[in-house]
Amino acid sequence: MNAQFKKGVLELIVLKSVVNKDMYGYELVEEVSKVVDVNEGTIYPLLKRLTNDHHFETYLKESTEGPPRKYYHITASGIMYVENLEDEWVEFANRVSEFLKEKKK
Amino acid sequence: MNAQFKKGVLELIVLKSVVNKDMYGYELVEEVSKVVDVNEGTIYPLLKRLTNDHHFETYLKESTEGPPRKYYHITASGIMYVENLEDEWVEFANRVSEFLKEKKK
DNA sequence: ACACACTACCTTACATTGTCAAGTACTAAA
DNA sequence: TTTAGTACTTGACAATGTAAGGTAGTGTGT
Numbered sequence: 001m002n003a004q005f006k007k008g009v010l011e012l013i014v015l016k017s018v019v020n021k022d023m024y025g026y027e028l029v030e031e032v033s034k035v036v037d038v039n040e041g042t043i044y045p046l047l048k049r050l051t052n053d054h055h056f057e058t059y060l061k062e063s064t065e066g067p068p069r070k071y072y073h074i075t076a077s078g079i080m081y082v083e084n085l086e087d088e089w090v091e092f093a094n095r096v097s098e099f100l101k102e103k104k105k
Numbered sequence: 106m107n108a109q110f111k112k113g114v115l116e117l118i119v120l121k122s123v124v125n126k127d128m129y130g131y132e133l134v135e136e137v138s139k140v141v142d143v144n145e146g147t148i149y150p151l152l153k154r155l156t157n158d159h160h161f162e163t164y165l166k167e168s169t170e171g172p173p174r175k176y177y178h179i180t181a182s183g184i185m186y187v188e189n190l191e192d193e194w195v196e197f198a199n200r201v202s203e204f205l206k207e208k209k210k
Numbered sequence: 211a212c213a214c215a216c217t218a219c220c221t222t223a224c225a226t227t228g229t230c231a232a233g234t235a236c237t238a239a240a
Numbered sequence: 241t242t243t244a245g246t247a248c249t250t251g252a253c254a255a256t257g258t259a260a261g262g263t264a265g266t267g268t269g270t
Binding site for chain 4: 109171
């Protein structure tokens with residue numbers, strides 16, 4: 001899978017995943033992997049960035065299946081950010097699709 | 106416009122543009138700009154990369170409107186490469202669109 | 211003749227983001 | 241007690257787009 005295509009889009013997928021319910025990192029790796037190939041080394045730094053930018057708040061919770069989980073909760077700022085990001089993606093993808101369709105004629 | 110979304114996609118747009126007819130750099134900057142914002146500093150290094158990878162061959166041609174133009178012609182290798190890249194992009198964009206649609210429910 | 215705008219190309223320093231590989235540590239099953 | 245699965249972290253690296261600057265040819269207006 002082309003690594004470049006994912007740039008910026010993984011952020012969108014992670015944010016959208018967390019909008020509905022708080023999730024922890026390892027869970028997100030699996031969730032995002034259903035859409036596009038991704039590995040831990042990509043997701044954890046991304047979560048840290050989004051937290052530093054105040055789009056996420058975090059809290060720890062014990063687990064019976066391993067070490068404590070760090071849960072991510074989206075903030076009001078995160079909500080605004082993801083809505084804007086989604087609009088941008090849709091607009092971008094549509095423009096590219098239109099271009100490719102034109103070229104096919 | 107989100108700079109990250111463009112990663113890899115500009116390459117696709119440039120390649121697709123040159124499939125039909127040979128084009129020169131400055132012309133490509135304007136062509137690609139119709140689809141997504143882009144500047145010269147992005148396109149010229151990209152053209153060089155694709156030429157180094159033997160996806161393009163180049164030749165110079167005089168112009169009455171300014172300095173000589175460097176034309177880019179796609180090679181057989183370039184054709185194969187762009188077809189594969191387009192398939193990957195379509196597959197990728199569909200997966201992301203599906204995911205976003207799911208989240209909307 | 212001179213300045214300016216437009217065409218056309220190139221390059222360097224930089225920022226961002228994804229990959230790979232390694233490491234830490236807890237729980238449970240073989 | 242070794243192994244597998246869960247869970248988080250980090251550092252060195254690669255790829256690609258951006259910004260800003262430079263060089264040079266052609267044509268227009270003053």
